[in-house]
Amino acid sequence: MTPREQTAAALGVIARVSGQRVDPPTLMPAEIILELSGEAVRSRLCTFTDATGQEFCLRPDLTTPIARQVASGDIPATRYHCAGPVYRLPPFGSNEAVEHVQVGFEWFGMAGSPDEDAEALAVALEAAKAGGATKAIVRFGDVAIYHAVIDALPFSPQWRGRLRRAFSRRKGPRELLANISNETTSPLAARIAAMPLAEGVKAVEGMIADLGVQTVGARGADDIAERLRDRAGDITPDTRIAAALMKYMDINAPVGSCAAAVEAFARDAKLDIAPTLEAFRKRLDRIAALKSPFWADATFSAEAGRRFEYYDGFVFELVRESALDRPLVSGGRYDGLIKRLSGGKRTASAIGAALRVDRLEQRGAA
Amino acid sequence: MTLRFAVPSKGRLKEQVEGFFAEAGFRIEPLGGARGYFARIFGLPDVEVRLLSAGEIASGVISGDIHAGVTGEDLLREQAGDLERVVHLLAPLGFGRADLVVAVPKSWLDVETMADIDDVGGRLEARTGRKLRVATKYVRSTRRFFTAEGVGHYRIVESAGATEGAPAAGVADIVVDITTTGATLASNGLKIVADGVIVASEANVAASLSAAWTPASLVAFRSLIMAIATKIPHAVGRFERFESALKAQGKPLNHGD
Incomplete structure (x- = not known):
């Protein structure tokens, strides 16, 4: 033909x-x-x-x-x-x-x-x-x-989002989960998360001022504080959970x-x-x-x-x-x-x- | 046929290359008066030296218009689709250091890694419907690196001038830029992301696999490598690997041209 x-x-x-x-x-x-x-x-x-x-x-x-x-x-x-x-x-x-x-x-x-x-x-x-x-x-x-x-396995909400996004990427779910033992927790995130939100925003504002810079563009101190709080709850998945997805x-x-x-x-x-x-x-x-x-x-x-x-x-x-x-x-x-x-x-x-x-x-x- | 060899025609890099060859005992001298597109190296009569910009040298060795040249790895990687298939890097010269890095505003206290950038981009897109804007002159290197690192939710804003000013000017959120000490980035309120070094570049002798090599041009190139081997001994081994890669391509070494 x-x-x-x-x-x-x-x-x-x-x-x-x-x-x-x-x-x-x-x-x-x-x-x-x-x-x-x-x-x-x-x-x-x-x-x-x-x-x-x-x-x-x-x-x-x-x-x-x-x-x-x-x-x-x-x-x-x-x-x-x-x-x-x-x-x-x-x-x-x-x-x-x-x-x-x-x-x-x-x-x-x-x-x-x-x-x-x-x-x-x-x-x-x-x-x-x-x-x-x-x-x-x-x-x-x-x-x-x-x-x-992903929704049925006990991943944190952050990890669910990450794994959903990774499905169509070259660095896929396998690569993402292969590196979980290298994840470190952030002391700053833990500190901000321990405060009420408004106080956390104030603390972030103070730290930014101490660096001698201002916030730019789309990300204000509130957004940064909010993400730090989320990060504190962003629990690295257990290797058994990762193995189940694999x-x-x-x-x-x-x-x-x-x-x-x-x-x-x-x-x-x-x-x-x-x-x-x-x-x-x-x-x-x-x-x-x-x-x-x-x-x-x-x-x-x-x-x-x-x-x-x-x-x-x-x-x-x-x-x-x-x-x-x-x-x-x-x-x-x-x-x-x-x-x-x-x-x-x-x-x-x-x-x-x-x-x-x-x-x-x-x-x-x- | 002689060897077509290109060196930078201006700036600090030009001086450093001339200094390097002079210290090795081979002086580069311009030909043809003030116009200065050509030069020769005393002691290496079969090497025809062309004076070009570092960017032109990179595209020249990739296309094969010149056999070899001194230029930055950052420029080569930006211009080539798959650098190792077309160019061999034979001798890092120890100057012209320039790192291509990902930098974000210092105020982003929550961002330390490329994974953070992906996350921030995802949140920004969910909140505002627009993607994170990345200002850079190094479009291809940026795209390759972000893909390999699993970063999405971004758009490249091609920058023509001072990339480091783009976030403060409000035309981008983050940058991918060249830095040597990080001082310019820092004075613009930016910090380098921990795993965001795309290329740690320096000036290098780049040899083209796509150029038309003749037995004579290879001999001339070998003598040039021997000349710098007093300063960079491992260049000889790399030259030999380049020579075998060239022969493995199966293209006859042309006597004509």
């Missing part, structure tokens, strides 16, 4: 159940992406600056510009499909093209149920098959289980036994995450009933989805054994994205997937 035929075939499968076609703008303020994914993505963005100094970028995916239109109220929160070029600078040492075609769908504002998860996965995999994908495997995960495990992160299991593996983990660690596990099992049942291509050999990985900042539930990728970091398809649930993009003004459940047309067929295959 030519790339054009691949695109048409994949899009045909998707369009049947994905409402209207939407063609989002190619250009967007670079800030949107940087705010969403952080400065670390900048090296992959095609950016330029206008005469006034505002920085723009070419869309690195189709999800963000479409979600932006939904978040701003320009288009209603419903089902969409899309196809078009996206632009990403290849990582150092890679020879992949900067511009490549993505085909995908974004479903907003639906129930956000296990049924919808299953349907989205099935559509994405059928589309990949129609577009020429062969000999690929599904890796999937559920970021919601990671969040539930045990979850280590779970890799074939689709047939993954629910049992996660349940066994929860039982051994004495964690009550029953509602999350029930939703997980329900989703697996729904997916199994749809008999999607590639699914029979799927693998669950607790770490799946780590490379994307906005996924917050079910995540999946279609990959080749020989190139695990270059997915043919990636998709998942991102229920929090519209809220983040709209600054809290709108909310909408969301699930979507994107296919990279240039990776669908194995190069060199006859």
Whole structure:
């Protein structure tokens, strides 16, 4: 198949159940992406600056510009499909093209149920098959289980926040927890925490004045005192708690036994995450009933989805054994994205997937 | 073909490089009058010396336009994607010291580490909806370091002039800047974060793996390394490692050019 035929075939499968076609703008303020994914993505963005100094970028995916239109109220929160070029600078040492075609769908504002998860996965995999994908495997995960495990383990609130954030970072939960024995407590924090808040603020003001400086910008003495108080309650997790989380992160299991593996983990660690596990099992049942291509050999990985900042539930990728970091398809649930993009003004459940047309067929295959 | 070797064309670094070579018994003398883009080293006739800014020398050895040069490690790391793959550092010269560091306002009594910065950034974003602003000229080094240290919730504000003044001026919250003694940062009300030293840099002899090397230019380079080996003995071993890395690339050493 030519790339054009691949695109048409994949899009045909998707369009049947994905409402209207939407063609989002190619250009967007670079800030949107940087705010969403952080400065670390900048090296992959095609950016330029206008005469006034505002920085723009070419869309690195189709999800963000479409979600932006939904978040701003320009288009209603419903089902969409899309196809078009996206632009990403290849990582150092890679020879992949900067511009490549993505085909995908974004479903907003639906129930956000296990049924919808299953349907989205099935559509994405059928589309990949129609577009020429062969000999690929599904890796999937559920970021919601990671969040539930962290909430159920006795971490301090500060550590919960840290571990949530670390999930999508290069210095991930493993690296963070590997260094816990090096954490030291702050005598200053303990001193401030022992005072009533107002006194603590006064003490901080005094210390800053003693240094011969003034507070600058966004952080006043009250903010600093408040954080010192929080730090005093920021208890370094016990190594056994850290080990329990590591045990979850280590779970890799074939689709047939993954629910049992996660349940066994929860039982051994004495964690009550029953509602999350029930939703997980329900989703697996729904997916199994749809008999999607590639699914029979799927693998669950607790770490799946780590490379994307906005996924917050079910995540999946279609990959080749020989190139695990270059997915043919990636998709998942991102229920929090519209809220983040709209600054809290709108909310909408969301699930979507994107296919990279240039990776669908194995190069060199006859 | 001779060796294209670049040294700094101005400032204190220029004097220090000239002093270094003179002490080793090899005087650098400018050619072509006052314009002075070229020089030669007495005793090393096959070395063609170019006078460039330290930043130009860094980009020159990375691109391979020059075979080798004296410049700061900080500039090389900022400009190269993966420095070790394109450049070898053969001889730290013991001057031109400059540390690239992360510094925060002294009033931030609660901040001692990079982990604190991530935490402060997260709280700031939750409270105000905007990210922590980091002023720097070293955009790539900053981005790489913050990613490796697990720091998010920040935006880089590219600074053109006096970076250390950015927090006081209200255009940034913290800075990533070059310092030798820390005095300039301190006098601007800033303190260096304990684990925030990105590069402890000094002037170094940088050799390019991407330049077009010939047997003759390699011989000339070896004689230059021997000349400084009286002051920096381990430069010889590093030169030999560079030579094998160059040969391991499998590119023929060109006789033409």
